Structure formats: structure tokens, C-alpha cells
Amino acid sequence: MCKLDEILSKENYFEKSFLIDAHLISQNQSFSLRFLIDSDSVVYTIIHSNLVDKVCEKLGIQSISLAKEKLIRDYDEKISKKIITHKILLNLIIESHKKLTVSMLIADIDHHEVILSKL
Numbered sequence: 001m002c003k004l005d006e007i008l009s010k011e012n013y014f015e016k017s018f019l020i021d022a023h024l025i026s027q028n029q030s031f032s033l034r035f036l037i038d039s040d041s042v043v044y045t046i047i048h049s050n051l052v053d054k055v056c057e058k059l060g061i062q063s064i065s066l067a068k069e070k071l072i073r074d075y076d077e078k079i080s081k082k083i084i085t086h087k088i089l090l091n092l093i094i095e096s097h098k099k100l101t102v103s104m105l106i107a108d109i110d111h112h113e114v115i116l117s118k119l
Contacts, residue, residue, distance in 0.1 A: 022114075025091040025098075026059040035094075036112040044072065045117045047104040052088065063088050063106060070105065082107050 017036060024031045033051070047055070056062060063086040070084040084105045092102045109115060 019112075020094060020116075022116075023093040024055060024059065025093055026061050029059045030093075031055050031058050033113045035114045035116045037116050043117055044070075045102055045104045046072070046107050046109055046115045047088065048113050049106050049108050051113055052086075052106050055090075056088065059090065061088060061090070066105075072105070072107065 019034050019036055022033060022035045024033065031054075052063060066085055066087060072082065072084065084107050086106045088104050088106065089101055090104065092099045104114070
């Protein structure tokens with residue numbers, strides 16, 4: 001298990017939701033964002049659709065079509081009416097810990113730039 005996995009799996013780490021600064025990395029370029037970490041409500045890592053064009057342009061990447069559309073649950077556990085059709089793949093750095101090839105679904109999410117799942 002890499003150090004990032006150890007941090008994200010510590011028992012007390014997810015006592016509540018909180019924000020953390022992190023960096024998306026591709027082709028020696030970096031894009032800094034604030035991530036919401038919330039272990040109870042998120043199965044996927046999700047990036048806000050409003051940011052994707054800016055991230056893709058800065059990092060020289062393109063979004064990828066999903067083989068099958070996905071539906072996600074909102075915070076109230078109801079199935080969202082938002083259909084997710086694309087993702088991006090990036091490397092992620094939190095503090096000095098790196099996670100390679102993180103899949104980020106693209107969706108309109110409320111109040112946050114990125115919601116990070118347990119990796």
C-alpha cells in the first residue's frame with residue numbers, strides 16, 4: 001500500500017468531511033484545486049464539469065467517453081438525475097503523496113471543485 005492509501009484509510013481520518021489542497025499532474029504540468037474528502041457519501045472521485053475544459057487545456061489531456069453511462073447518488077442518497085458520460089485520468093498529489101492514474105468522473109456537483117473518494 002502506498003503512503004497516500006495509508007493516509008486515506010486511517011480510521012480517524014474520515015471522522016467528518018473536510019477540504020484539502022491537492023494537485024492534478026499530467027505531462028509535467030500541474031493544476032491545483034481544493035478537494036472535498038467525504039468517505040460516507042462518495043464512491044467515485046468527481047470533478048466539476050465547469051473546471052474540466054480549464055484542467056484539460058492546462059494539462060494537455062482530453063476527456064474520455066465512458067463505455068456505459070453512470071448515475072450517482074446525491075448527498076441525500078437519492079439517485080441523481082445527472083447522467084455521467086465522461087471522465088478524465090490524471091495523477092494526483094496530496095501533500096507529498098502521489099497516486100497514479102486517478103479516474104475522475106465529470107459532473108455538475110454542488111459547492112466543490114472535486115469530491116475525492118477513498119482511493
